[in-house]
Amino acid sequence: MAKFIATWTNQFSASVFESTGGRALVRSDIFEPAVAQMFADTGFYYLIAVAPPVATPDGKFHEVTVKVNRPDVTVHARRGYFYDR
Numbered sequence: 001m002a003k004f005i006a007t008w009t010n011q012f013s014a015s016v017f018e019s020t021g022g023r024a025l026v027r028s029d030i031f032e033p034a035v036a037q038m039f040a041d042t043g044f045y046y047l048i049a050v051a052p053p054v055a056t057p058d059g060k061f062h063e064v065t066v067k068v069n070r071p072d073v074t075v076h077a078r079r080g081y082f083y084d085r
Contacts, residue, residue, distance in 0.1 A: 013026055014026070018079075019078065019079065020078050022076070023037070023038075023041075023076075041076065048066065050062075050064055050081070052083045054083070057083050057084050057085055058083055058084075059082065059083070059084045060082070060083060061080055061081070061082050062080050062081055062082075062083055063079060063080040064077065064078060064079065064080045064081065
């Protein structure tokens with residue numbers, strides 16, 4: 001049972017960070033590099049808002065693509081969103 005829970009937790013974490021453009025630290029008890037990376041990642045950022053393409057929620061997944069035209073820049077972003085509210 002404990003192995004099942006650990007596997008499910010790791011899969012859930014992977015699903016969440018893949019869906020949100022984030023990162024997950026799993027199967028490790030060495031936190032210093034991950035915390036240093038977190039501070040590096042959040043040192044500079046842009047917040048971009050997206051307007052839904054239709055006025056009425058349609059319950060569909062809408063893909064979002066973020067591109068930059070600067071060299072040596074890495075973009076971490078959500079793949080999209082469900083418009084269901």
